[in-house]
Amino acid sequence: MEALIIQLVEALKGLSYLGIVLALTFEFVPAELVLPMAGYWVYEGDFILVGAILAGSIGGVLGPLTLYALGRYGGRPMVLKFGKYFLVTDNHINKSDRFFEKYGGGVAFFGRFVPGVRTAVSIPCGMAKMNIWKFIAYTYIAMLPITALYVYLGYKLGPQWSMAGEIMCQYANFILIPIALIVIWMLVRRKKLRLQ
Template sequence: MEGLILQLMDALKGLSYFGIMLALTLEFVPAELVLPLAGYWVYQGDLNLYGAILAGSIGGVLGPLTLYALGRYGGRPMVLKFGKYFLVTEEHINKSDAFFEKYGGGVAFLGRFVPGVRTAVSIPCGMAKMNIWKFIFYTYIAMLPITSIYVYLGFRLGPQWTKAGEMMGQYANFLLLPIALVVFWMILKRRRKPKTA
């Protein structure tokens, strides 16, 4: 499977930044593979670092939007029927539902940092008819740091870019969790701030 994805990415490389966005729109293509590879392309001089991060972050929103739409317009029966095509199982959906009930709309942000929830979290957001602009905003600010780290690791590792996923797995909690908690706290603080007349 990984070999087929790499062939796809090689074909999409000719589309430059749009190719990165397009690859990430396909939910079955793991960002853990695409983003370090984009960083390697930066290392090779084919792309700009900031352009690759921006393209990756936008693509990281477009992919979840497909699952959001599936949840919003198809409901649970449609998700159970077609979720497998997005590598989303019923177990993922149940975990995401429970996470959504606990944290509300903020899961569009916080859920991106939780293994077993991050992919399917868009579905309960859609089923709850969460405001789409809030969904896009929360998803983007979650994807930006994740994308930045993966692309940067791919850039720094150069020909060893395939080790980026392993490194990220070792240090993800130290790198991403503090960012997630700070931003989530800021969102909660803003929501609870009393409105002045």
């Protein structure tokens, strides 16, 4: 299966940055595979780092938007029926529901950092009819640092780009939790400044 996905992503490379966006729009294509590969293309000189990160971040929002739409317009029955085509299981949906009940709209941001919730978190956001612009903003803010890390790792690893996922698994908490805390601090600070 992974070999087929790699072939698909390689074929999309011909579309330049749009190819990266499209590859990430399909939720069955793991970002953990696409983004380091895009970093490798930067290493080869086919792309620039900032462009690959931007394309990856945009694709990282469009993919979740498909699941958001599925939740918003189809509700739970449609999600249960068609979620499997997006690699979303009943267990993912239940975890995401509980996460959404606990954290509300902020789940569109925080959920991106939680394995097992990351992909399916868009569905309860859609079912709750969360404001779409807020959903997009939270998702983009969460996806940007994750995307940057994966693309940068692929770039630094060069021909060994496929090791990026393994490295991220080992160090994800040390890297992503501080990033999440910084973003939370910035959002809280901005809100306080608005109230003054």
